Amino acid sequence: MKKQKEKKYGLWAIMKPVMFEIRLAMLLAAIGSLSLITTLIVLSLTLSNIMQDTPLEIFGIKLDLVNTIILLAIMTVIAFLSRFYAFVVSHLGAFRLEQILRTNLAQHLAEVPLGYIISNGSGTLKKVMQNDVRSLHTFVADSVPMIAKSIVAPFTTLIVLFIIDFRLALASISILILGWLTMAYAMRDSKELREKYDQSQNDINKAVIEFAQAMPVVRTFDDGTSSFKRYNNALHAYKENLNNWMRTSAIPAKLGMIILSPLPTLLAVLFTGVILLNNDSMELFALITALFLSTGMADSMMPIMWLQNFIKKSQASALKIQEILDIPTLSISKNGQTPTSFDLEFKNVFFKYENVEKNYALENINFRIESGSVTALVGPSGAGKSTIAKLIPRFWDVNKGEICIGGVNIKEIEPQILMNTVSFVFQDTFLFQDTIYNNIKMANPKATKEEVIKAAKAAQIHDFIESLPKGYESKAGDRGTNLSGGQKQRITIARAILRDTPIIVLDEATAFADPENEEEIVKALANLTVNKTVIMIAHRLSTIKNADQIVVFDQGKISEIGKHEELLENKGIYKKLWENYEKASQWNLEKGKTNE
Numbered sequence: 001m002k003k004q005k006e007k008k009y010g011l012w013a014i015m016k017p018v019m020f021e022i023r024l025a026m027l028l029a030a031i032g033s034l035s036l037i038t039t040l041i042v043l044s045l046t047l048s049n050i051m052q053d054t055p056l057e058i059f060g061i062k063l064d065l066v067n068t069i070i071l072l073a074i075m076t077v078i079a080f081l082s083r084f085y086a087f088v089v090s091h092l093g094a095f096r097l098e099q100i101l102r103t104n105l106a107q108h109l110a111e112v113p114l115g116y117i118i119s120n121g122s123g124t125l126k127k128v129m130q131n132d133v134r135s136l137h138t139f140v141a142d143s144v145p146m147i148a149k150s151i152v153a154p155f156t157t158l159i160v161l162f163i164i165d166f167r168l169a170l171a172s173i174s175i176l177i178l179g180w181l182t183m184a185y186a187m188r189d190s191k192e193l194r195e196k197y198d199q200s201q202n203d204i205n206k207a208v209i210e211f212a213q214a215m216p217v218v219r220t221f222d223d224g225t226s227s228f229k230r231y232n233n234a235l236h237a238y239k240e241n242l243n244n245w246m247r248t249s250a251i252p253a254k255l256g257m258i259i260l261s262p263l264p265t266l267l268a269v270l271f272t273g274v275i276l277l278n279n280d281s282m283e284l285f286a287l288i289t290a291l292f293l294s295t296g297m298a299d300s301m302m303p304i305m306w307l308q309n310f311i312k313k314s315q316a317s318a319l320k321i322q323e324i325l326d327i328p329t330l331s332i333s334k335n336g337q338t339p340t341s342f343d344l345e346f347k348n349v350f351f352k353y354e355n356v357e358k359n360y361a362l363e364n365i366n367f368r369i370e371s372g373s374v375t376a377l378v379g380p381s382g383a384g385k386s387t388i389a390k391l392i393p394r395f396w397d398v399n400k401g402e403i404c405i406g407g408v409n410i411k412e413i414e415p416q417i418l419m420n421t422v423s424f425v426f427q428d429t430f431l432f433q434d435t436i437y438n439n440i441k442m443a444n445p446k447a448t449k450e451e452v453i454k455a456a457k458a459a460q461i462h463d464f465i466e467s468l469p470k471g472y473e474s475k476a477g478d479r480g481t482n483l484s485g486g487q488k489q490r491i492t493i494a495r496a497i498l499r500d501t502p503i504i505v506l507d508e509a510t511a512f513a514d515p516e517n518e519e520e521i522v523k524a525l526a527n528l529t530v531n532k533t534v535i536m537i538a539h540r541l542s543t544i545k546n547a548d549q550i551v552v553f554d555q556g557k558i559s560e561i562g563k564h565e566e567l568l569e570n571k572g573i574y575k576k577l578w579e580n581y582e583k584a585s586q587w588n589l590e591k592g593k594t595n596e
């Protein structure tokens with residue numbers, strides 16, 4: 001089972017679509033390494049020809065100076081070309097993988113419940129789509145040829161060294177072993193030390209963010225001592241951990257790196273070789289070849305260590321990508337139906353958030369909203385009102401029961417048709433980094449300029465837009481024109497008016513309730529909701545007195561349904577909410593008077 005999971009989730013599993021490029025790049029890199037080793041052998045032959053003029057003979061061909069130079073040129077070209085093309089192929093594979101992963105992620109995310117994206121935050125998804133995909137790109141582009149090289153080069157070199165002279169081979173291996181042991185000693189507590197270091201770095205990041213985010217509070221309530229102290233303590237802990245890490249591993253690690261650099265191996269082979277030459281128990285050619293090869297072997301040791309880290313990091317990125325690709329998608333009906341009337345009905349609906357073990361957020365919900373009527377959802381905080389609203393456009397799917405529009409289960413309606421049937425006006429509005437005109441028009445790309453302006457007028461935002469220096473061409477979004485919350489909301493109301501869907505879900509705004517804005521928002525909403533089926537999450541009870549139906553929620557269940565007067569007579573939760581609301585309004589009124 002575990003094996004199966006690893007098979008599906010490993011780093012190599014995610015790279016399956018570009019396995020051809022990966023294998024080809026590895027093969028070319030391996031040929032490159034072998035040709036380089038051969039080049040070094042031929043180079044030493046050339047040198048010994050120059051020094052001794054007693055050419056070797058292989059398969060009847062005399063390897064004299066001219067022949068070795070020709071061979072040297074050929075091998076150098078092969079080594080260069082194969083290494084060059086290994087990188088070309090690995091880069092092509094990397095770009096293709098990046099494109100495949102981004103497309104797959106985007107297609108998959110378009111089909112997962114929108115609720116998942118909201119709960120996890122688009123920032124996290126953006127990080128995976130950008131950073132993690134990028135890290136796999138780098139892995140395929142740079143590490144794949146390196147992996148082939150770091151396997152082929154040391155092993156082939158060792159074999160050749162043993163063939164040339166086992167004593168020289170042992171001399172170079174002994175240096176490598178010494179280097180590895182020193183590195184292992186340096187790394188003995190590295191996991192624990194790294195964790196501590198990472199933790200202290202995280203603490204600093206948190207303290208910096210807290211310090212910056214809390215600035216308004218700090219400026220008002222704190223002279224900076226306590227928040228700055230937390231930052232300072234985190235910095236101190238970081239410095240301690242870094243020093244500790246350096247003290248324990250820095251010296252042996254540096255020593256290990258020096259031992260594993262080419263020079264010590266070169267010296268060991270040279271020293272052993274000179275003794276053997278003096279004893280006449282070795283050819284000059286053998287010593288020169290061994291000197292060339294052993295440096296190359298030491299040279300390929302450092303990338304092996306660096307690669308281990310890189311593989312671990314890429315493995316983590318692959319897992320994050322696979323986790324997203326594993327999120328179940330919304331079921332999409334094959335023979336989609338189109339509702340012809342726009343009444344809405346919740347039938348025995350049960351719903352539980354994925355990340356919550358036991359409690360249902362909604363239990364056994366039954367209610368019906370007639371086409372063209374206004375229904376208000378009320379209840380204490382956390383009662384389930386927003387959840388009801390978000391189930392209608394399938395941000396999530398219900399666990400049991402069904403939600404029907406015009407008698408058709410919303411799961412049977414094609415997503416595009418459902419989108420054209422229900423629109424949302426939320427409190428936290430989202431505007432794209434684009435012109436105000438395009439921000440409204442996106443609701444209906446076929447709309448004419450006149451229609452966009454008509455919608456803006458109905459949403460009570462036209463005059464404001466016209467008053468901006470660039471009018472409808474002014475930029476909205478984070479880096480755009482400074483828009484107040486109420487103005488942003490009226491732009492989204494204009495969007496919804498232009499979309500003109502038969503069902504509208506409204507999360508009533510309370511945040512921007514300064515009297516002028518409120519009046520305009522109320523007018524805009526009135527224009528939006530004419531002749532529509534409206535579901536409204538109501539925070540200010542005064543606005544829902546005239547609703548056709550009020551559904552009162554408490555702890556995920558419906559506790560009452562009725563009109564305002566009926567519910568007051570019931571003496572239930574609604575009556576209490578109403579009394580509290582009146583008290584609060586009274587209090588505001590009195591406060592207003594005192595201020596005057």
Ligand SMILES: Nc1ncnc2c1ncn2[C@@H]1O[C@H](COP(=O)(O)OP(=O)(O)OP(=O)(O)O)[C@@H](O)[C@H]1O
Pocket residue numbers: 119353355356361379380381382383384385386387388
């Ligand atoms: N994304 C989520 N993941 C897990 N639980 C959630 C999530 N969103 C809401 N809940 C939980 O579901 C329950 C209903 O929440 P919901 O937001 O629907 O209430 P609400 O009546 O709209 O509250 P409020 O008036 O404060 O907005 C609450 O217990 C809440 O903690």
